Structure formats: C-alpha cells, structure tokens
Ligand SMILES: NC(=O)c1ccc[n+]([C@@H]2O[C@H](COP(=O)([O-])OP(=O)(O)OC[C@H]3O[C@@H](n4cnc5c(N)ncnc54)[C@H](O)[C@@H]3O)[C@@H](O)[C@H]2O)c1
C-alpha cells in the first residue's frame with residue numbers, strides 16, 4: 001500500500017500536535033506554517049512558541065510554501081484559528097485537488113456571519129469532501145503522546161469511518177459520526193462555557209457555583225445544538241460533553257484561563273488564542289435572532305463586551321424566573 005500523505009495547515013499548538021499524531025499513525029506528514037521560525041523548529045523536534053518545554057520526534061516535513069505543502073496530499077487537516085479559516089481556504093483553493101478531504105480542526109463559528117466552518121469550506125471548495133475532528137484533546141497532551149479519544153465527523157458516514165481509521169493510533173482513538181453539525185457546534189460552544197466556568201473560578205464563587213454553571217451550560221449547549229439540527233447523542237459525546245468537561249475544569253484550557261482573568265478583572269489583551277471570545281459574540285447574536293433561550297451565552301457576551309460586571313452577570317442568572325429543571 002502506498003504511503004498516505006497528510007498535510008497539516010497551521011504551525012501552532014494544535015497543528016503541531018496533530019502533525020505528530022499523524023506521524024505516529026504511520027503517515028507521511030507535511031506541516032505548513034506561515035512563520036519560518038516555527039517551520040525550522042518543528043523540523044528539529046520542537047515548537048517553543050506554542051509547545052514550550054516539549055521535545056518531540058523529527059520526521060515532519062515543515063514548510064512555509066503552501067503550494068509545496070499541498071502537492072500530492074491525500075488529506076488536509078486545517079488547524080488555523082476559526083476566524084482565519086476563510087482566508088486560509090482562499091489561499092489553499094488553487095493548490096488542492098478536488099477529491100482531497102478537508103478535515104477542519106478549529107473550534108469556532110465565523111464571527112461576522114455566523115457561518116459554521118464546514119459551510120465556509122463547502123462554499124469556497126464545493127468539490128472537496130469536508131470533515132471535522134474534535135473532542136477532548138489538549139495539544140500538549142497529544143504532543144506528549146498521552147492517550148485521548150476524539151471524533152471524526154463527515155456527512156458521509158463511510159468517509160468519517162475511513163478517516164477515523166486512518167487517524168487512529170496507539171494513543172489517539174478516533175470515533176466517527178455523520179453528525180457533522182453536532183460535532184462542530186459542540187466544539188465551538190463549549191469554549192463559551194469554559195470562559196464562564198473560568199470567570200466563576202476567577203471571581204472566587206466556589207466549587208458549587210462552578211458545577212451548577214457547567215451543568216446549566218450543558219443544557220444551553222444542547223438547546224442551541226437542537227435548534228441547529230445537532231443530534232442529542234452527539235452533544236452527549238466526546239465533542240460535546242467530553243470536551244466541555246475538559247475545558248471547564250482545567251487551567252490548561254486557554255478559554256478557561258481567559259475566563260479566570262475575566263473573573264479576576266485582569267487585563268485581557270495579548271492573551272493566547274481563546275476561540276470562545278468570538279464564538280460568544282456570534283452565538284449570542286444567533287440565539288437572540290432565533291429566539292433560543294441562552295442566558296449564560298448572553299452573560300458571557302455581555303461580560304466580554306464590558307456591558308455588565310461579573311456581579312451583575314451572577315445576579316442576572318440567579319434571579320431568572322424559577323422553572324422545572326427539564327424545561
Ligand atoms: N491547542 C489545543 O489544545 C487545541 C486542541 C483542539 C483544538 N484546538 C483548536 O485548533 C485551532 C487552532 O488552535 P491552536 O491551539 O493551534 O492555536 P495557536 O494559537 O497555538 O496557533 C495558531 C496558529 O495559526 C496560525 N495562524 C493564525 N492566523 C493565520 C492565518 N490567517 N493564516 C495562517 N496561519 C495563521 C498562527 O500563526 C499559529 O501558528 C483553534 O480553533 C483551537 O480551538 C486547539
């Protein structure tokens with residue numbers, strides 16, 4: 001069998017970790033990054049800017065030349081931030097063959113339009129099959145070779161299963177599903193609740209508040225997901241509940257850490273990427289427009305907008321009309 005060639009777009013933490021995961025799964029891996037320093041470092045078994053303190057095996061062919069990176073690719077993992085997807089795919093388009101699957105690994109929704117990432121890919125490269133990879137997976141854990149499980153989604157379930165088989169390795173177990181929207185929404189929305197959970201911690205509101213917030217956040221996640229056509233079992237799975245649990249409980253999460261800073265009233269500019277900031281803004285707009293009840297999403301968006309204080313956010317959530325839990 002000829003070698004399977006995976007091209008990874010994005011030389012940050014997750015791009016590097018996924019490139020390593022693909023290498024460990026036995027594939028020929030090329031990583032494209034726009035930054036020459038990252039390219040040189042990754043080729044030498046490090047990425048000090050995004051994965052400080054981690055040394056890994058060599059074998060990833062890293063380059064800043066996008067055309068070269070995409071030549072002969074059997075599969076492309078797109079691992080740049082969600083808000084950059086449209087511009088990155090615009091650059092990719094002239095260089096990628098139409099049969100090559102695009103596996104979207106970012107977690108977000110386009111801030112200005114509310115478009116899901118898979119819809120952006122289908123709009124720009126309509127011939128290319130689209131998939132998503134998501135689930136509880138810190139880049140540092142995956143880069144270190146620690147075990148986890150994720151889910152690969154594509155509307156064609158056979159394609160999803162085939163990609164999951166390709167991507168799985170000793171310490172990366174990939175499940176598959178045809179619920180692409182469910183997987184995308186779970187991954188995008190959990191970041192908003194991770195910011196909220198971090199804010200609860202930062203403001204010193206206690207472990208009980210934390211658990212209540214995350215539980216009610218999950219109710220909201222399922223309510224929003226259902227309105228957009230996600231299947232409940234997907235949202236109960238790795239890309240929904242699994243990733244929500246991870247990001248809402250660990251200071252390793254950049255979204256959680258952003259929330260902690262927010263809750264403490266610290267300076268927020270210049271922090272590492274927290275996708276939930278843009279997602280909160282657009283999710284609040286979408287839920288408002290569609291009449292979906294999403295008080296935690298609203299509160300996070302208002303907090304980020306500095307329209308309310310953390311105390312006002314808490315008071316707003318605590319004084320909502322009482323109701324049956326299942327409603
Ligand atoms: N880090 C994780 O643990 C992790 C895990 C799962 C999913 N993700 C998701 O993966 C996505 C990327 O996250 P990350 O952790 O790699 O972020 P990062 O900040 O570590 O790296 C982002 C990379 O994208 C590059 N980039 C930014 N804009 C670009 C553009 N317009 N064109 C080309 N390159 C561009 C940056 O230079 C950088 O190399 C996010 O959506 C994140 O939610 C991250």
Ligand SMILES: O=P(O)(O)OC[C@H](O)CO
Nearest residue numbers: 135136137138253254255
């Ligand atoms: O560090 P975060 O908050 O972007 O989370 C990373 C991953 O999404 C965890 O699965």
